[in-house]
Amino acid sequence: MNGKPLVSIITAGMSKFGKHEGLLAREIFADAAGEAFSRCANLDPKNDIKAMFIGHMGEAYEHQGHTGSTMADWVGLTGIPATRTEAACASSGAALRAGIYAVLSGLADVVLVGGVEKMTHRSTAEVTEYLAMASDYPFEQWHGITFPGLFALMATAHMNAYGTTQEQIGLAAVKNHYHGSLNPKAHMQKEITLQTVMASRYVAWPLKLYDCSLITDGASCIILTKPELAKKYTDQAVHIVGSGQASDTIGLYERKSLTSLNAAKLASKTAYYMAKTTPKDIDLAEVHDCFTIAELMAYEDLGFCKVGEAGELIESGETRLGGRIPVNTSGGLKAKGHPVGATGTAQAYEIYLQLTGQAGKRQVKDAAVGLTHNIGGSGATAVVNIYRREQ
Amino acid sequence: MSTNEPFTIEQFYKFLSQQKLMAGKCQKCGKIHLPPRPLCDNCYSQQFEWVNVSGKGKLVTYTVIHVAPQQFQSLIPYSVGIVELVSGLKIPGMIQCTTQEQLKVGMELTLDFGSCSAPHQWPQWPRYCFKP
Numbered sequence: 049m050n051g052k053p054l055v056s057i058i059t060a061g062m063s064k065f066g067k068h069e070g071l072l073a074r075e076i077f078a079d080a081a082g083e084a085f086s087r088c089a090n091l092d093p094k095n096d097i098k099a100m101f102i103g104h105m106g107e108a109y110e111h112q113g114h115t116g117s118t119m120a121d122w123v124g125l126t127g128i129p130a131t132r133t134e135a136a137c138a139s140s141g142a143a144l145r146a147g148i149y150a151v152l153s154g155l156a157d158v159v160l161v162g163g164v165e166k167m168t169h170r171s172t173a174e175v176t177e178y179l180a181m182a183s184d185y186p187f188e189q190w191h192g193i194t195f196p197g198l199f200a201l202m203a204t205a206h207m208n209a210y211g212t213t214q215e216q217i218g219l220a221a222v223k224n225h226y227h228g229s230l231n232p233k234a235h236m237q238k239e240i241t242l243q244t245v246m247a248s249r250y251v252a253w254p255l256k257l258y259d260c261s262l263i264t265d266g267a268s269c270i271i272l273t274k275p276e277l278a279k280k281y282t283d284q285a286v287h288i289v290g291s292g293q294a295s296d297t298i299g300l301y302e303r304k305s306l307t308s309l310n311a312a313k314l315a316s317k318t319a320y321y322m323a324k325t326t327p328k329d330i331d332l333a334e335v336h337d338c339f340t341i342a343e344l345m346a347y348e349d350l351g352f353c354k355v356g357e358a359g360e361l362i363e364s365g366e367t368r369l370g371g372r373i374p375v376n377t378s379g380g381l382k383a384k385g386h387p388v389g390a391t392g393t394a395q396a397y398e399i400y401l402q403l404t405g406q407a408g409k410r411q412v413k414d415a416a417v418g419l420t421h422n423i424g425g426s427g428a429t430a431v432v433n434i435y436r437r438e439q
Numbered sequence: 440m441s442t443n444e445p446f447t448i449e450q451f452y453k454f455l456s457q458q459k460l461m462a463g464k465c466q467k468c469g470k471i472h473l474p475p476r477p478l479c480d481n482c483y484s485q486q487f488e489w490v491n492v493s494g495k496g497k498l499v500t501y502t503v504i505h506v507a508p509q510q511f512q513s514l515i516p517y518s519v520g521i522v523e524l525v526s527g528l529k530i531p532g533m534i535q536c537t538t539q540e541q542l543k544v545g546m547e548l549t550l551d552f553g554s555c556s557a558p559h560q561w562p563q564w565p566r567y568c569f570k571p
């Protein structure tokens with residue numbers, strides 16, 4: 049592959065993901081930004097950063113909207129343009145895209161993009177209701193269809209079309225909990241067995257508690273610049289060489305396919321094309337496993353296996369650390385956690401660590417090319433990026 | 440059918456409360472929209488007519504909800520699915536009078552119009568459902 053860098057990541061930060069009792073979103077975000085600033089000695093945040101974009105899904109959690117300027121304020125960057133982006137669980141994927149637009153337009157040479165969500169102080173019923181707001185109101189929410197419910201509808205369709213089993217789907221949880229056990233910033237750092245998954249209670253049949261990602265507090269950010277300026281800040285830049293974003297109908301029921309996400313297929317097609325690369329060139333990927341079935345669908349939508357064969361791919365172990373293409377080495381949304389607004393740039397943070405050799409116990413050997421796949425809602429938004437380490 | 444009614448989701452539910460399942464048909468390209476839309480997503484026409492749609496169809500996919508927001512908690516566990524009507528249009532909704540074991544992809548279901556719940560704030564939409 050030899051796609052030209054679009055933008056370069058010069059540094060990145062992420063808060064611990066988990067339960068942050070007594071902290072507000074702004075305080076968690078300051079932790080992530082603080083890490084990014086301290087990783088890059090040559091960066092002078094106040095003089096160098098010219099714009100920021102912050103993914104944040106729900107103002108209901110903290111009764112706090114206007115998140116762009118709030119975060120600029122709390123990281124000592126008031127004065128610069130700061131804008132919130134919202135695309136459900138792809139909110140910071142959208143922030144990253146906005147950052148790419150800003151850098152490529154020439155309007156801002158150095159841009160901070162990130163995301164944040166504080167969720168755990170709310171009850172499960174409240175979180176279920178807030179998350180459902182990312183789905184169609186008059187026909188889905190109104191008729192009692194929850195977010196797990198939407199992915200359960202896709203799981204049933206996948207099982208019916210391809211013979212995928214609940215056990216195969218559950219293996220994504222087992223794998224991602226194993227990876228999470230190696231990530232000191234993951235919400236859950238405990239391995240589980242398939243039996244634990246299968247014995248857990250149903251949330252939306254056929255999806256069980258352990259098929260669902262976690263309700264988590266967390267924040268993440270990355271700092272982008274033009275490729276020609278990257279050297280000024282670091283000799284370990286990670287370049288984004290392909291980037292795609294796509295949309296689909298807000299209602300799942302209006303889609304032609306219920307076993308794949310067309311937005312993810314479109315976004316990945318664009319990203320692969322820009323990066324001049326193919327699925328075979330990808331060394332590792334962070335995919336949007338909001339529910340285990342979503343990881344299996346991602347394998348197919350991203351071309352890691354043939355359509356209908358995701359169950360066999362997860363069974364083969366090839367997507368586990370040490371396999372052909374490790375997926376969700378961070379633990380994914382399933383074990384690392386899913387503070388919805390923070391997830392897109394948290395995926396980029398993991399790829400940044402991996403491609404700069406800083407991933408510790410979960411380091412993928414010789415990782416050179418990574419991919420992130422961030423989904424909003426039931427697939428009405430998808431953002432796919434391809435990253436390459438400094439050569 | 441008169442075409443004076445606006446091609447809105449509000450009007451779709453008004454028809455439902457009158458026991459009518461109605462869709463908006465684009466007068467330019469012929470695409471049928473369920474729910475109706477004010478702008479054809481195919482040809483961008485703004486001219487529509489109402490057409491009656493059969494409430495009979497087949498179950499495309501389903502789930503049984505066990506964790507629900509506050510307002511649906513008294514109903515759990517409840518089944519929801521996506522139904523492909525004989526016209527080929529798809530619509531989601533709750534499925535009543537079934538247990539999980541009875542649910543099968545491909546099973547025949549019919550829309551039950553339901554009734555508008557106790558008057559409260561917006562929205563005043565009936566909750567239709569599907570029955571075998």
